[in-house]
Amino acid sequence: MSAHEIEAGIEHSQFEVSFWGWAPMKDYQAAIERLRRDAAEAALIRDLGTDMTKREMFDRLHQHLNRLADEVEEAIKASKESG
Numbered sequence: 001m002s003a004h005e006i007e008a009g010i011e012h013s014q015f016e017v018s019f020w021g022w023a024p025m026k027d028y029q030a031a032i033e034r035l036r037r038d039a040a041e042a043a044l045i046r047d048l049g050t051d052m053t054k055r056e057m058f059d060r061l062h063q064h065l066n067r068l069a070d071e072v073e074e075a076i077k078a079s080k081e082s083g
Contacts, residue, residue: 028076035065035066039062042062046058
């Protein structure tokens with residue numbers, strides 16, 4: 001999105017600033033859903049695994065992905081409250 005488009009009156013409430021520029025909120029929702037889905041898959045692999053080292057690694061991955069999704073949700077909430 002160009003600066004001209006932003007100046008032309010695109011509502012800020014529909015977009016948030018990301019590392020790569022302006023992105024629709026639905027993209028963030030999709031990212032959260034993808035992180036949650038990947039976390040659930042890691043938990044499933046953890047639960048089905050027999051090797052304790054791999055189970056621990058997939059448990060850490062599960063926790064990490066859920067934490068990332070939580071952080072994205074918190075950032076969206078904070079952005080809405082400040083803007």
